[in-house]
Amino acid sequence: MNYQTIETQLAPGIALIWLNRPDVRNAMNDTMIAELTDAFEAAIDDDTIRAIVLAGQGKAFCAGGDLNWMKRxxxxxxxxxxxDSRKLASLLRTIHDSPKPVIARVHGAAFAGGMGLVAACDIAVGSHEAKFCLSEVKLGLVPAMISPFVLGRIGAAHARRWTLTAEVFGAAEAWRIGLLDDISPDDELDGTINGLLGHLVQASPAALREAKRLIRDVAGKPIDDALTDDTARRIAAMRASPDGQEGMAAFFEKRRPSWFIDPENA
Structure with missing residues (x-):
């Protein structure tokens, strides 16, 4: 599909979604939000896709919301x-709730809503030169729609400082507070992400989906009889599932499972 503000590429088992407004540092407007939502929904619905990468063209990942759009x-x-505001909230939930793993490839600025995009992804890898900022209060705004995802990533204590001061901070601090999972030199960023993708395409698609659901459902719950019973039911169901049976059979037969994707031979 042809888009105005984003680009999409397909590799074996992988969908790459590029923010493509480099002249405005990939600032989001209503068109980009609609196109990103469409692209993510298409990747989620495509059974050949195992993982999704979100990246930005040009010198920045995403500078946040386009102020001309927000001014309207x-x-x-x-x-x-x-x-109008709910559309961004819906996009962030689509990314966060994707049954397929989503990796953020972060370089340059990831400010305001751009930081929200990073926080909504499952795994975030940033270059050494990446910069972050919750800049909203200096514009008379608040980071409302991105707050559930940012707080889920960095916690309330860290969010208080960076939300209230609107300071710019670097990749090392983003890693320390949990916004980034890994940091790479600029020229090694794609290699780091490809390494992660190599692991993801070896995993069962059904298991990845259920693993994401497990994390979401178990996080923060008290370890009581109800939780113990719930987790026991989940593993029992997966052991009896087609992917569970295939995975165990492949292990004992010393072969690759049927879902394995070999990028070199794809």
Whole structure:
């Protein structure tokens, strides 16, 4: 599909989604949000796709919301502004709830809404030169829609400082507080991500989906009889599932499971 503000590429088992407004550092507007939502939904629905990479063209990952687009909210009715804002919230949930792993490839600036995109992904890898900022309060705004994802990543204690001060911080600090999972030199960024993808395409698609659901459902729950019973039911179901049976059979037969993708021979 042809898009105005993003590009998509396919590799064996992988969908790459590129933010493509480099002249404005990939700032998001309503068109980009709609196109990103469409591209993610298409990748999720494509059974040949095992993992998704979100990246930015040009010198930045994403500078946040396009201020010209956001300024138009002043011309909208409260109901129109609410519905317009919900579209970004819906995109972030689509990324976060994707049954397929999503990796953020972060270089340059990931500010405001761009930081929200990073936080919504399962795994985030940044270059040494990546920069982050929750800049909203200096514009008279708050990082409302991205807050559930940012707080889920860095916790309330770290979020208080960076939300209230709107300071710019680097990749090392982003790694320390949990926003980034790994840091690489610029010229090794793609190699690091390809290494992660190599692991993901070896995993069962059904197991990846259920593993994501498991993390979401178990996090923060008390370890009681209800949780113990729930986790026991989950592993019992997976052991009896087609992927569970195939995975164990492949292990004992010393062969690759049927879902394995070999990039060199794809």
């Amino acid at each position: 909210a002043g011309e909208m009715s409260p109901e129109e502004a609410f519905e």
